[in-house]
Amino acid sequence: xxxxxxxxxxxxxxxxxxxxxxxxxxxxxxxxxxxxxxxxxxxxxxxxxxxxxxxxxxxxxxxxxxxxxxxxxxxxxxxxxxxxxxxxxxxxxxxxxxxxxxxxxxxxxxxxxxxxxxxxxxxxxxxxxxxxxxxxxxxxxxxxxxxxxxxxxxxxxxxxxxxxxxxxxxxxxxxxxxxxxxxxxxxxxxxxxxxxxxxxxxxxxxxxxxxxxxxxxxxxxxxxxxxxxxxxxxxxxxxxxxxxxxxxxxxxxxxxxxxxxxxxxxxxxxxxxxxxxxxxxxxxxxxxxxxxxxxxxxxxxxxxxxxxxxxxxxxxxxxxxxxxxxxxxxxxxxxxx
Numbered sequence: 001x002x003x004x005x006x007x008x009x010x011x012x013x014x015x016x017x018x019x020x021x022x023x024x025x026x027x028x029x030x031x032x033x034x035x036x037x038x039x040x041x042x043x044x045x046x047x048x049x050x051x052x053x054x055x056x057x058x059x060x061x062x063x064x065x066x067x068x069x070x071x072x073x074x075x076x077x078x079x080x081x082x083x084x085x086x087x088x089x090x091x092x093x094x095x096x097x098x099x100x101x102x103x104x105x106x107x108x109x110x111x112x113x114x115x116x117x118x119x120x121x122x123x124x125x126x127x128x129x130x131x132x133x134x135x136x137x138x139x140x141x142x143x144x145x146x147x148x149x150x151x152x153x154x155x156x157x158x159x160x161x162x163x164x165x166x167x168x169x170x171x172x173x174x175x176x177x178x179x180x181x182x183x184x185x186x187x188x189x190x191x192x193x194x195x196x197x198x199x200x201x202x203x204x205x206x207x208x209x210x211x212x213x214x215x216x217x218x219x220x221x222x223x224x225x226x227x228x229x230x231x232x233x234x235x236x237x238x239x240x241x242x243x244x245x246x247x248x249x250x251x252x253x254x255x256x257x258x259x260x261x262x263x264x265x266x267x268x269x270x271x272x273x274x275x276x277x278x279x280x281x282x283x284x285x286x287x288x289x290x291x292x293x294x295x296x297x298x299x300x301x302x303x304x305x306x307x308x309x310x311x312x313x314x315x316x317x318x319x320x321x322x323x324x325x326x327x328x329x330x331x332x333x334x335x336x337x
Contacts, residue, residue: 047114054107157183
């Protein structure tokens with residue numbers, strides 16, 4: 001479109017003045033195009049950086065609670081000798097009033113907002129693979145639309161819809177848990193699928209435009225990060241399945257919960273309500289499995305964020321050299337002398 005516009009301006013002009021005006025228009029369009037692409041790269045970088053900080057602060061706060069138990073429902077000295085350690089990052093940050101929950105929600109949501117508003121699939125050459133290749137014959141949108149909407153939306157769902165420990169979850173809580181898990185699938189699996197399509201990972205056919213625009217060094221790094229993402233995600237899912245088993249029958253010591261009757265704070269005196277309370281925490285190999293499960297989810301998130309960082313690092317748009325001085329904006333109502 002830019003070429004057609006410039007050809008029309010040059011062919012239609014009969015004076016040198018109009019040709020100069022066409023050249024000026026070309027410079028302005030090139031400047032605006034470079035600005036938009038450089039802005040896209042910056043938004044992608046800061047989105048990934050905020051996502052990294054969210055995982056980092058949640059990990060630090062959760063680890064401090066476990067090593068130095070506090071006087072709260074989950075983080076105090078139990079008969080096992082230590083505090084409660086969650087099996088997932090989602091469980092660690094499930095309370096939006098808790099410091100870990102506040103930090104995770106704030107940084108992850110801001111990160112997802114930046115990544116979504118960058119529209120990087122349409123502006124960075126090392127991820128753009130064309131708008132003609134659809135996700136599936138029955139799906140009315142392309143892989144580029146998939147990359148633009150699915151992973152950032154999943155990241156927003158993970159940050160905003162908190163989960164609840166399964167032992168304390170009610171029927172209504174399971175709706176939030178399901179939405180949260182759905183968001184995690186959109187984020188990790190959705191990003192993994194579209195990145196595998198772009199890079200031709202694991203036997204997939206790499207699009208021709210990606211073969212031209214993605215260098216060998218970049219392709220190698222991104223493939224390794226994608227492999228790490230998939231490996232840690234699979235390990236996390238396996239460990240979650242193992243932790244649902246009755247490990248007490250195999251010599252393990254799992255978290256011990258009890259349902260007790262307590263005074264309903266919103267009802268008249270004497271009216272009781274049921275509440276599930278943590279009595280003792282896991283220890284032995286069960287605690288090791290929980291720590292490994294948590295670490296695998298953290299590593300999965302880190303590989304995802306490093307993949308974003310790698311795309312930013314190798315994209316040529318972040319190095320765009322714009323004019324040192326902005327063009328002057330003139331009022332058409334003012335007569336130029």
